Amino acid sequence: MVGIALGRPWVMAFALTTCGCIHHISEEESTVGEKTLDCVIPPAAGVGELRTPISLEYPDSSLWIWDSLTTDDSTVVANASARVPNASTVCAAGPTLTRDATGAPLSLLELSPDELADNTARADGRQLVLAAHGGLVSDNVGYLYYEHTLIGPGVFDAEILGTGLCIVSDTARPCERLEVNGSTVLWPASEWPKNQGGLIDGERAFLLGCKRIASFDVPCVISSVPLGQIRDPSAYRYFNAFSDWVEAPDSASVVLNLAGTVTLTPMDGKYAATNLDIFDATFRLRFANSPTGSFGMPIDLFREQPPTNGFTQGGHEHHALRASDRSLAFSYFVADTGARHGLHLINFELNGGLE
């Protein structure tokens, strides 16, 4: 009895501590820099919700292109675009869509009359669509790479036909789709796409292309072409780590393999690949000494609000919208309802001397 009486406090103390608990208080912010801007972009006049755009980066602005926008009268416009002069403007007033003579959003990349007629005539439930994938700008001319895809009849049915190139000489007008031997498919589906942007280094253009070969297996390769031959599909070569430049797609070296959007971009005298990790909504940066890599260990920049369902969307880097030479500008979309719902633009200022 005495033992029990003496034992009780010890038993209680033991029970309290052996159920040892952890109360999480906080997690520190990024150590490599800080956000200098984080806004939800207001919708453009006359259209519904803005999803994540791809872009062409001009010296003075970023040309944002949406695969589809729905206007207030429920018209769906493919490949609508807006010239975004700087981050503060688009954060304050939203993007100013490029419009045609009727005032409707202009489709920067549009199907030809023959393709439209073919779509109308099809009886198999499939439709040809063009999806802009970004590219690069040289001498104020945009080179927009895009995918030809047959979609339907089921919701998830899609057949990729191959990649095309559209020349954006005037952002107020539809771009000029290049044709070779009567086809706008310049690179068949068996080749690597050019879908994650690119950059110019010296007299060459470098493009990053990633292909989903399994659920979360998305290898990326670099293709390159002399700027003077950028309109010639046969002049493009793939980077091979041992042979430098090769023609065969299956000889291309995989430089990255990341689930989520990747952007190849110049950065502070180096080259960088930015990435939005779709699993934990973390933006990451990898430096390289050349446009072809090798890309170093990922540097965690900052973490965003992970969605309650599905994955984080977007994550392209827009170097024309950077606040300074040492910052990065990202767009991404928060699908969850609430104050942070919508298309975000973030400027992230990196610390100097980052290794």
Place this chain on the structure above:
Amino acid sequence: MRAVLIFGGLLLLPASSFAADGAPSPPAFTWLGDARGIARSWSASRDALTMNLTIFPRAVQTAAGEFAMFTWRRPMWTLRTGFEGLIEVESDAETAGANSGPWPSGKGKMLWRGSYGYYAAAALDTLGKRICEACVLEFALQFRHESEHYAGSNAGDAGEDVRHEPYVGDDLIFDGALSERAVDWYFAQRAYALWYLPGRSSYSAGGAFDLHARYTRWQLVHPFASLYGEYLFGTELQGRDFPDAHRLRGLLGIALPSTLGDIMVYAFADTGNRYGIRALTNEATIGLGVRLALGSHPGQ
């Protein structure tokens, strides 16, 4: 040559002598001995240089020790100088079961950190006794290096880049300690000033304190309480701006004393930054641990 002669002379000093009251006093010069005049093994810090096992909420195993390579006793002071080393392995997740042994285990990564240091400590014996008859006063200067790591998976999982996490690196630590006895109680206090070598740490400077109280009436059991707190000022390292860090940790338990040291069984509560490559996380925990603290326990 002169230094060699002096050192040789030290070795030839009598192995023991007798104090004025007739009690045997310790040798004037000895190799390998207690690290400090005022032990640190009771500290509530996770950096305490002991053999330690934290069972809850996470399994943390520490193998550490500090030793005086030699002790040189003079009439007014005692100099001890030596080295210390620590390796600590921590389960990233909470304790969820027991390995064979049994031994507490948790899922997730195995985090570990290691440190070593060199020190010189001077106990001002005469000055200490002027404060009180049973007082000890000691100052020490220490160089310490610590690095943080995690154990890779045997299954070949992808590595984790932890450059964004704080790096303790190299620092100089100056500390001053005072201990005293009052009837059946023993008290010890220590204050630390830390200065980190520029470009070698994600901290620039800091301060810390150690408090300890134990009841020494019974020969076989000493109830004790310890409290440790530190504040470290973050700085820039390799382009990364590191935030300040703070930690407060208290132990409450019993020490089972022997001539070798203490077995300490304790409950603890802490708040502040985690250690190692999780130091950007701020949390509060309570748990249970056991410690083998080698070295003369302060109640002796």
